[in-house]
Amino acid sequence: MSCGCCCTDNKSQELDKIIAKYKDSRGALITVLHEAQEVYGYLPLSVQKRIAEGLNVPLSEVYGVVTFYTQFFLNPKGKYKINVCLGTACYVKGAGQIYDKISEILKIKGGECTPDGLFSLDACRCVGACGLAPVVMINDEVYGRLVADDVPAILQKYIDQEAELAKA
């Protein structure tokens, strides 16, 4: 069955497995959404429909939950997900300037993705690494004790890495 998005059959099989695993447990919707997002990287409507049918809950409820929580995405994120911590400790140490700098260089706003799909930018809540404030996370990599001038070199590292991959 085609679900009308970019997913392959492999992914939809995994989704079915997730649904089957939690079908009978109570209050499992959020857990299923977490795991489904692991598979797809985001939660397109087609996936939400499948989950609604599988768990036998109304689609409106699934959509309601997805849009309530900030960690569920309706749109795909970049290959490199940039999260700038805007928790208080980072904020008073100048995280705002770092966020602006990244936004300026990549020409995207928070929640957006660069047209080439490489970077997406989000402000995030405290990641709990306040000792390293201000902190930026790019995927799982944490960059701490930053100043705005460090930003170009960090982004360039990923751009170069991509260029290398393209060559190879």
Next chain:
Amino acid sequence: MIYRSHILICNGTGCVSSKAPAIMEKLQELLAANGIEKEVKIVKTGCFGLCEKGPILVIYPEGATYCRVSVDDVEEIVNEHLIKGRIVKRLLLGDPNVEDVSKSRDNVGFFAKQVRVALRNCGVINPENIEEYIARDGYAALAKAVTEMTPAEVIAEVKKSDIRGRGGAGFPTGMKWQFAAQQVSDQKYVCCNADEGDPGAFMDRSILEGDPHSVLEAMAIAGYAIGANQGYIYVRAEYPIAVQRLNIAIKQAREYGLLGKNIFGTDFNFDIEIRLGAGAFVCGEETALMTSIEGKRGEPRTRPPFPAVKGLWEKPTILNNVETYANIPMIILKGADWFSSIGTEKSKGTKVFAIGGKINNTGLVEIPMGTTLREVIYDIGGGIPNGKKFKAAQTGGPSGGCIPASHLDTPIDYDNLIALGSMMGSGGLIVMDEDTCMVDIAKFFLEFTVDESCGKCPPCRVGTKRMYEILDRITQGKGEEGDIEKLEILAESIKQGALCGLGQTAPNPILSTLRYFRDEYEAHVKEKKCPAGVCKAMLNFEIIADKCKGCSLCAKKCPVGAISGEIKKPFVISKEKCIKCGVCMESCKFAAIVKK
């Protein structure tokens, strides 16, 4: 197996972010290369507390604390310390010239005034090994409770200790347990609030990462006390390391029969499941948290009925915070009298604070209630960096407030902080210096609450938005006469009208900054000036003609060509063109540019 040396290496989020895992790998590699991997044991522990100096590792038996260790330092540590027995002084924390190296860190001040109850095992044991927890009297409290005490005695002991909830509001824990125990029901639940959402707070995360079993043990004790057989830990998905260690801990506890059926051979059954949050601050509110565990939108509901009567899936439920639980085994083991001997009259025990912001020793500290803010900031925290002046300490996150310098000597406890217009909150303590604009900080927190308001009740959904708009206007230099009064009226109505704790406390950052820093608000509104020089719209960069040498450096650096003049004569900045980026001020070698 007996080892001649033990290396304890911090694996809390802070140190992991600054490459602790790579340091461990390098250590393993070099120990093996030197053939001493069977003589030296590497123990990965939870947070030592002094995140500022991370990654931290401690080598025993000497007790040498090495800080800001990098992968490149590992070879020296192995060759010098572990092979030749010579301390690597340059990496030692504190005074490198003490006779007894284990004392080097004492003069940092950071550790001297702390009393570790909730954090007793953090940085001491490997959180992924249940036997290390058991060796530190772990699960002895659970054994004592289920085999020697009745549920009523357990509750009486907790009540007698006078412990109050560490999550924010400070409700007496024993009373909460008693309410739930009194309910007659076929099913009850024990929940743990590990949805630490306050920005700048990482106490609960550190406990879960450094000593997860203490929380499991306490939840089982609570289950025994109220007659519940199922527990849920609701933890933020932003804390992957904590989730992973909790999963390991639950699995081990089940294998050892410390969770599951017939615990300690009695007929007491108890098990725990983890539920992940998905990024919603309101889920830290108890009714919202339970709705979220049920897999729904995490919206709060009205109380009463309180969760102790109708909680998760409408069954009697108790919900306590991570730090509260971490204290419980010690209360059962050492007794309520011991616990209540620490602290002040109305706030017993210790409190863990995450200190951050403009402070030298960022990190995690546990202090007896009643310690003054001054001691925390100056003696433990090491004061403000770069010789700047202390301006305010923010506690309680978006629900709390700012405490000014005039109240630095107030002993910290629940009631004093509330009297000052702030609150204990979960324990985030952010220090601000003279460069922080208090109106901007109030706006920062309001932006947070507007974003996190679940939208269920209008006072919070609409009211916080209106307050934010007024603050935004003020910081843009467009404040109007009467704005401050409007803020006050709105704040009061939201406090009274909002449905849950999030809305009721949302005005606190505004009210407390207005209380202590009203002059700053007035300067913004009336004089259109930001005294701290933060609000860009009101800033003006000017060149002081007397100091300017006419070198033209600033004109070259200015990204918008707003600076002009003749060489060797004073330059001028065009106010129309200036975008207030501050590059000129940074580049000037003669301090001839000021912002006003």
